[in-house]
Amino acid sequence: MHGMADSEHAASDIAATQPDRYTPKLSLAERKSLLRKQLLAARARLSEEDRRRAGSALRDHLLDSPEIQMAGTIAAYLSISTEPSTSALVFALWKRGSYVLLPLLCADNDLDWASYEGPDSLTAGPRGLLQPAEPGRGVGAIASADFVIVPALAVDRSGNRLGRGGGSYDRALARVGPAVPTLALSYEGELLDEVPAGPHDQRVRAVAQPAHGIIRLA
Ligand SMILES: Nc1ncnc2c1ncn2[C@@H]1O[C@H](COP(=O)(O)OP(=O)(O)OP(=O)(O)O)[C@@H](O)[C@H]1O
Numbered sequence: 001m002h003g004m005a006d007s008e009h010a011a012s013d014i015a016a017t018q019p020d021r022y023t024p025k026l027s028l029a030e031r032k033s034l035l036r037k038q039l040l041a042a043r044a045r046l047s048e049e050d051r052r053r054a055g056s057a058l059r060d061h062l063l064d065s066p067e068i069q070m071a072g073t074i075a076a077y078l079s080i081s082t083e084p085s086t087s088a089l090v091f092a093l094w095k096r097g098s099y100v101l102l103p104l105l106c107a108d109n110d111l112d113w114a115s116y117e118g119p120d121s122l123t124a125g126p127r128g129l130l131q132p133a134e135p136g137r138g139v140g141a142i143a144s145a146d147f148v149i150v151p152a153l154a155v156d157r158s159g160n161r162l163g164r165g166g167g168s169y170d171r172a173l174a175r176v177g178p179a180v181p182t183l184a185l186s187y188e189g190e191l192l193d194e195v196p197a198g199p200h201d202q203r204v205r206a207v208a209q210p211a212h213g214i215i216r217l218a
């Protein structure tokens, strides 16, 4: 797009996502796309062990949270590819007695929700996803959650969230009541000064990071 050497791409991608009078005007979709590429490239450098270690640190922070401890129903997700691993977290929440809802990806990228009934109750879903074998309870079922845990590639201090680009969680989070805590799981370095966001983008109220724990967002 900029006609630069490959070695310059990482730096130019960072500059392009930040407000700067010297960078050309990029559309919101272009700024999101550049930032996604940069964040996914950083995640791709992590090992399986890094992902697992991040996942167990995140699990410990969340299990310590009073809001999680009080939540009867928790909406969560099973991590894929380079996301911090959530299998230990999902298992621990269920083992501790929470009612855990996991997403079923619909053909239009919306999310249906089904009950997690333990590690043996999972089955292969679309796009390499592991999903509950239980029947879906409807896209509105997320409204019954007392706490909502979502994936993100990055968040900013205002709670703006960048996902993988399907808009699935923008639709799901729009159905969550204003008093319900919503939290994104991330690696260190993924809490940014600014994440590009438009009118349909839903914010999260907190982020959890392996070393920093749970951070409230405005
Ligand atoms: N409420 C909605 N109803 C229908 N489509 C939506 C809605 N919200 C977002 N979308 C669609 O999703 C597309 C991608 O949105 P966006 O780039 O914000 O994804 P994202 O937030 O990164 O992904 P995700 O929410 O899945 O993590 C939008 O361009 C839009 O077409």
Ligand SMILES: [Mg+2]
Binding pocket: 161, 162, 163, 167, 170, 200, 201, 202
């Ligand atoms: Mg979005």
